[in-house]
Amino acid sequence: MRAPCSSPLPSSVPRQRRPRPPSARSPQRSQAPAPASRSPVLGPGAVDLAVEADAIAPVRIAVANALEGLPVDACVQHWNGRRKRLLIADMDSTIIGCECIDELADFAGVKDRVSQITERAMRGELDFEQALRERVAMLKDLSVDVLQRCYDERVRLNPGARTLVRTMTANGAGAFLVSGGFTFFTSRVAQAAGFQANRANTLIEAGGLLTGEVGSPILGREAKLAALREETAAAGFTPADALAVGDGANDLAMINAAGLGVAYRAKPIVAAEADAKVDYADLTALLYFQGYTAADFVTD
Incomplete structure (x- = not known):
């Protein structure tokens, strides 16, 4: 299972992973690009970290423990269906x-x-x-x-x-x-x-x-x-x-x-x-969690 951990505040930039096969899902369901297809940097202070794991829960616990006390918001979720x-x-x-x-x-x-x-x-x-x-x-x-x-x-x-x-x-x-x-x-x-x-x-x-x-x-x-x-x-x-x-x-x-x-x-x-x-970022964090980049943002 590939799970992105999106962080809307500063974090380290992971190395690129191998390309994943194109999604077979319907084009009506918009999907974020795979990690290797773009930079993992989503925007100022926001990155995607791709993790291979058998289950989401242990990754969430590990990330929460690693970030404890730091002003960082993170979201661990399945790659497919995140948008x-x-x-x-x-x-x-x-x-x-x-x-x-x-x-x-x-x-x-x-x-x-x-x-x-x-x-x-x-x-x-x-x-x-x-x-x-x-x-x-x-x-x-x-x-x-x-x-x-x-x-x-x-x-x-x-x-x-x-x-x-x-x-x-x-x-x-x-x-x-x-x-x-x-x-x-x-x-x-x-x-x-x-x-x-x-x-x-x-x-x-x-x-x-x-x-x-x-x-x-x-x-x-x-x-x-x-x-x-x-x-x-x-x-x-x-x-x-x-x-x-x-x-x-x-x-x-x-x-x-x-x-x-x-x-x-x-x-x-x-x-x-x-x-x-x-707890720390503004509401655009919810866009980063879905794999949007800052360049995708629609602003006034």
Whole structure:
């Protein structure tokens, strides 16, 4: 088995390996070139290391041990199928740098209380649906005008987010944003980053004020998994062809089900179960993990 170990931060450059036979897979499934067909350097501070092994798990353990304490992100995976056909991403603290509900709570004067609940929910210590309803209730009577102000003043794409989405979609992949947050924000973030569709929860309003309620059903852990399965089935392939990325406990089901599940600046419970984690690089690391080079990146 040939397994690439892609590192989006400085590492040594391996020697070239012998060419591998051309892939017999369908041309619809885009594959990264074999190591010998190009330089192992993917971009500034990013390399491919080709390893021959009988199984992935021992290589992942060896790489993790070798890199312990170093500011390097690595992804060990099978060579074939590494370039994914679907990106499904969490929004808060993944594609954007904040938790929107915490920022709304700041405008309502209850950020300390809400953010504590958010942190515990993302660590998997609280039931997500119950925690969401409790936090939204604290936003009761907040003017809906604050939503746009919050978006304008607080919401920013994380570094590499737009490049990640645009590069994958330019190469034929689908890109979907799923969030336990709110459609007001996902619709705008999806447009800003280039996602093709988005799913999230709906804040209920009346008379220009938030009612403190959220629409049902709640989009949480299982709904994110359902979104992954539905979107891949609709496109005619399987979750193995997808890349899922997130940071909180409600992202775990989709991360575990995807062909490549990535924990981005994630809570410990997520980092422990993901195929790979990104703690140091920006979101373009997910492109390097798939074998894209910096020259392949689609940027503004």
